Amino acid sequence: MGYQSWHKCINTDLVDSYKQEQELLKALAVNDKKAIERIYADNYSLIQNLILNNSGTEEDAKDIFQEAVIILYEKSKSDSFELSCQIKTYIYSVSRRLWLKRLQYNRRYEAEIASLVEIVPVEEDMEEHDKRSLQFGMMEKAMSSIGEPCKSLLEAYYINKKSMQEIAENFGYTNADNAKNQKYKCLLRLKKLFFAQYKNGN
Amino acid sequence: MDDISLLDAAERYLRGEMTEEERILFEELRKNNADVDQLVVEHHFFLDEMNRHANIKNLRSTFHDTHIALLKEGSIREIPTGKARRIYLWTRYKRTIAVAASIAGVTALLFSGMVTVLTPKADKNQVEVLGRKLDILEKNQNHTNSELRDVKHKIEIPGTPAKFGGTGFLIDAKGFLVTNAHVVKNASRVTVQNRTGLELNAKTIFVDDSLDIAILKIDDSLFKALNTLPYAIKKSSNDLAEPIYTLGYPRDEIVYGEGYLSAKTGFNGDTLTCQISVAANPGNSGGPVLNKNGEVIGILSTRQVAAEGVVFAINSKNIFRALDQMKRTDTTYQNIKLPGNSAMKSMERVQQVKKVQECVYMVKGY
Incomplete structure (x- = not known):
């Protein structure tokens, strides 16, 4: 074909x-x-x-x-x-x-x-895409339910690819380590939310 | 190692941010600890997912910017929804719409044409016809009513000395005649005249306007009573198409007419009378209507002027009714007896008439 x-x-x-x-x-x-x-x-x-x-x-x-x-x-x-x-x-x-x-x-x-x-x-690509957009939706939902400042913090780091130093300045953390700690706490919550949906979804 | 430092380690490992020593240590840990290995796999997937999510989000925002930039630049143009879109659709589909509209229009015209041409026409006609019929009926009724009134007068002979005239026939050999009430109505004096021209005085002894029956008594010394009457007065009902004949005095000479019973009811369904088809003229009023057996089945009374040969006769059984009424009110004439048997059953018509004519009189009112 x-x-x-x-x-x-x-x-x-x-x-x-x-x-x-x-x-x-x-x-x-x-x-x-x-x-x-x-x-x-x-x-x-x-x-x-x-x-x-x-x-x-x-x-x-x-x-x-x-x-x-x-x-x-x-x-x-x-x-x-x-x-x-x-x-x-x-x-x-x-x-x-x-x-x-x-x-x-x-x-x-x-x-x-x-x-x-x-x-x-394009059926195969469409199927693949459907699966991906389902996961995209899960991520969106998880992101929207973690609340602020987690959402902005994670977006700044993972989506906008900002460094921890920048983030610490922007979000008013005393240092990058503090910001990093906060980011991981947020990430743990996000993962929990995402995988809860993911396990239900599959 | 707590969750956060483990997560940090996994992330740094996956991102390749670990030093060589750290990486070897961490890989050792992964091999020995299934949970850590699981965490790394999971985090790898999650970071991929996060990354993809981020990329698509970035891509979408790039798309958004690009879209706006290209619109500004004029590389793409937006066909706005709403009014402009309707215009766009119009230009696109105007031919189709035109064809559809013409078909719809033609169909509608055809249909409404068919509706107006076919359906209401039939309906209208029926209604009109019905209306006209009603109209005609009403007119007819009025007309016939007046005619009937006229007939009542016209059937009387406008004889020179007499004011009214008609026919009567004997119902009792002793000199009792029956005629129409309208014949003797308003007459101060009544005479009867036989076939030979002999005029005899008579007096009205009973009149019933509703039955249109009058009973007269010949009150004259010249009157020679008969032994019996040749005919019978029929009490039962008659048959349709039964041949009948009449005798009467439409003029000074007795006139014979024959026909048939054409309807069991009279004008407008009047049950007192029946319709006969016979030639009748003014003066025939009050004459006997006989069947082939020589039985009197009725008294000829009126005719419908508008129609030819439509004559009404009072059913003979009403003579009985009239007589009964008279007997109840006037005890003087209790001995009147109507003839019950016809003596002419197997007689030829000519012979019958010869006998009957002796009993039929011209009635004159003054």
């Missing part, structure tokens, strides 16, 4: 553009802002049309597109990374799948979305 899809890609694309896309994906994997901008600018309109023409809103289009790029991002980060077709095709296929799922969830549509654009099978 992968071979066939890629075969189509070479028919339409030059080898050069394939190389460019591979580099773009590598850049995306490390949250490169320029790469994100490029992917955004090249593909957003296509997805916007897809969603708006299938009873979606501008907000839906934005959600679906960003979700699709996140799936692409996760795929680009994985060890077994291999994209067998154009980025555009992949994003379109994923977006279409995501939107169909949402329409079905809202019970507004049972119908297919007629597609004039090439699509590739």
Whole structure:
């Protein structure tokens, strides 16, 4: 399947553009802002049309597109990374799948979305993504229930990657060790909350 | 080692922040202590999860910034929901909408056309017809009522000396006649005239306007009483389509007419009378209506002018009723006896008429 899809890609694309896309994906994997901008600018309109023409809103289009790029991002980060077709095709296929799922969830549509654009099978990636977004949700929930200052402290360290020294200054701890101690206390609580959900979830 | 320092150690180990010595020690601890190993695995997973969470959160915020930046730059454009979206949809679907609207319009027109052309037409007609019928009926009724009134007068002979005229026939050989009440109504003097032209004085001894029956008694010395009457007065009801004949004086000569019983009830369902189909003219009023057996089945009374050949006769059983009433109110005439048997059952019509005409008189009112 992968071979066939890629075969189509070479028919339409030059080898050069394939190389460019591979580099773009590598850049995306490390949250490169320029790469994100490029992917955004090249593909957003296509997805916007897809969603708006299938009873979606501008907000839906934005959600679906960003979700699709996140799936692409996760795929680009994985060890077994291999994209067998154009980025555009992949994003379109994923977006279409995501939107169909949402329409079905809202019970507004049972119908297919007629597609004039090439699509590739993305079911496996979608399944992986569903699992991940479930865990993402658990983390979000755990984060939101630990309360302040734990949430800000953990976010500053783990999400914004700030050093303990910075954090100690920002949060008014006398020294970095104090801040570190506090961070670990918070982390223990977070882990407890997260794993409680995780064990229930699986 | 408490939880926090263990966690710190695990984190530093996973992040590769430990010195070589520390790492060897920690790995030793992991090997010997399953709990510590479990903690490291768990923390590894958790840190990955935290990292991923962080990355996605960062990515989302990058997306947000990018979206805004690209919008500003004009690389992407937002098609806003609401009004503009409606316009967008309009431009996109206007052809479809136009086709749909035309189909809907045509269908609606067709349907309403069909509705107006077919359904209400039938309904309206029925209603109109019904209305007209009612109207006609009402008119007819009024008309017939006035005609009936007229008939009552018209059937009397406008004879020169006499004011009214009609026909009567004997119900008792001793000289008792029956005629219509309307024939002798308002008459100060009544005479009867037989076939030969002999005029005899008579007096009205009973009148019932509701039955339209009057009983006269010939009160004249010239009157020769008959032995018996050839006909019978029928008490039972009659059969539809029964052939009948009448004798009467629409003019100075006795006139024969024949027909059939066409309905068991009279005008507007009047049960006192029946409808016969026979030629009748003014002057026939009060004449006998006989069947083929020579039985009197009725007294010819009125006709419907609007329709041809529609004549009404008072059922003969009403003669019995009238007589009964008279006997109750006036004890003088208790000996009147109506003829119960016809002597003409197997007689030919001509023979019957010859006998009957002797008993039929012209009634004149002055």
